Amino acid sequence: MSVDAGAREPSRYDPAGSRHLTTSPRWAAERLNPPSRLWGSNGVAFGPDGRLYVAQFLAGQISAVEPATGDVEVVVPMDGPVQSPDDLAFGADGSMYIADLVPGRVWRRSPAGEYTPVPGDVTNPNGITCVGDRLFVNEMKPDGRLLELFPDGRDPVVLTRGLALGNAMQLGPDGHLYYPHMMSGPNPLLTGQVWRIPPDGGTPEVVADDVHQPVAVRFDRGGVLHVLSRGPEGIVTRIDLHGSGSRTLVTSGVAGLDNAAFDAENRMFVSSYASGGVTEMRPDGRTREIVPRGLDGPYGVTIDLGGTVYAADHYRVVRPTPGEDATPPPLLHFAHGVAADGELLHLTSQFGVVQTYDPGSGTTRERATGLRCPLGIALAPDGSLVVAESGAGRVVAVGEDDAVVVLADGLERPTDVAYDAEGRCYVSDERLGAVLRIEADGPPTVVVDGLDAPQGLAVLGAELFTVETGRRRLRAVSLATGESRVDAEDLPVGPPPGVVPRAEPALFAHGMPGMARRFAGLAVTPDGDLLLSANGEGTVLRLTPVRTPGPATAPSPGSDAG
Secondary structure, rough: OOOOOOOOOOOOOOOOOOOOOOOOOOOEEEEEEOOOOOOOEEEEEOOOOOOEHHHHEEOOOEEEEEEEEEEEEEEEOOOOOOOOEEEEEOOOOOEEEEEEOOOEEEEEEEEOEEEEEEOOOOOOOOEEEEEEEEEEEEEEEOEEEEEEEOOOOOOOEEEEEEEEOOEEEEEEEOOOEEEEEOOOOOOOOOOOOOEOOOOOOOOEEEEEEOOOOEEEEEEEOOOOOOOOEEOOOOEEEEEOOOOOEEEEEEOOOOOEEEEEEOOOOOOOEEEEEEOOOEEEEEEOOOOOEEEEEOOOOOOEEEEOOOOOEEOEEEEEOOOOOOOOOOOOEEEEEOOOOOEEEEEEEEEEEOOOOOEEEEOOOOOEEEEEEEEEEEOEEEOOOOOOEEEOOOOOHHEEEEEOOOOEEEEEEEOOOEEEEEEEOOOOEEEEEEEEEEEEEOOOOOOOOOOOOOOOOOEEEEEEOOEEEEEEEOOOOEEEEEEEEEOOEEEOOOOOOOOOOOOOOOOOOOEEEOOEEEEOOOOEEEEOOOOEEEHHHHHOOEEEEEEOOOOOOOOOOOOOOOOOOO
């Protein structure tokens, strides 16, 4: 089942919904899932105009959402100075303050739209809040700090140290700053602590224990503390710290909660790092979508022998469907490349890991670590996992014993790998602008070059297909002759049209995961279609060959022509 191929829906790639999915005489395109309006959703805060402002870390963008209509407007574009906004807050004068995590900056965006860096040496700034005209930020790292920053240039003041991955914080009704500890102790996923400290400094103290995976703290208009969980269930713990002391657990089903904001009517709006969107969450856990959730990417794509499509979506592996998945996928953080193998899925993470996931049991097996930005992955004829190690310029194989063997090196930026029916391995090199064949005894052979940032790679019959992300097109290459042709154009991959990409943020930020690179994966279905990760709009596209009707055949004598 698929989404109506002819429907032109608004998306983050095409806000007006006016573009065709692709231009191709050879392939008909249809979406397997609806397009996304946001590139994930992280920090949220209501602005002076009553709109909800949404930071989108993975895109380097901030949008304003009208809660009544769900209309989305880009306010901080991805080609501006902000690289990786993870949280935001508004000052008394209407200025927006932005925690730009990966480069370690805090920005002030004036009401007139001018950007100024706030002075101060901050590492991995994340949680940010304003108290009148005062500005506070914390660091998302082990032994992080909570600081007061001064836009007028005064030196920062450190309130406390020892934060275990700081995140969304807020001033409480008692005049203290409240913040979560995302990890610490022997089990980093089960800290369950909320802390507070006076804004003028002092001794921090724990105010709540045994809270489910806290990622953000927010107070409603009545002063009740709400602690959001980053887990798959979408749990919010309500604690009446300054009243009865009661504690209520509410499950929303919004996986990967990130942040929340309350409007003037005390309605709660939540964001999700895992699936984006903006959702109103009622006190009993019922939800109403303001901006529908969707895919943050996707990155790699694959299909199993039963016809189930899987897409790696950075924080999870999803099955693209026209509506909400009846069985929401688990959170599998930092999934980028994916290859189906019977009932198993093999995954890469750009942060250095290859693992095998069993959807049936929910278990994972680590296969390799310490690789440099592994991306595309394919199953070799001998059962080994072949990986494009993009950051090291290598193609490597991970054997059944998890030993890593180098198949090719000296490449510039290998991105994806694929095998033909003869068992020969091909690799796309995004920086070189070529597809190469790996030889058993010698350097790789160029199959086709002159390409513009080729990424996803797949073999269908006697032809090889690759996604030229620089020109948003699909190119077909004859394996026999090396001749090539453009098969489809105007693919919704990469940043929106007209947006000039800036320098990429770093893959790592002071030992923590930073910004993963976009990857437009490609796969072949058993019936001869292509699957494309349309990461510009947040969908998986099924490309079906256009069959040219043959000549009409005259009915034979005596046949029923009617």
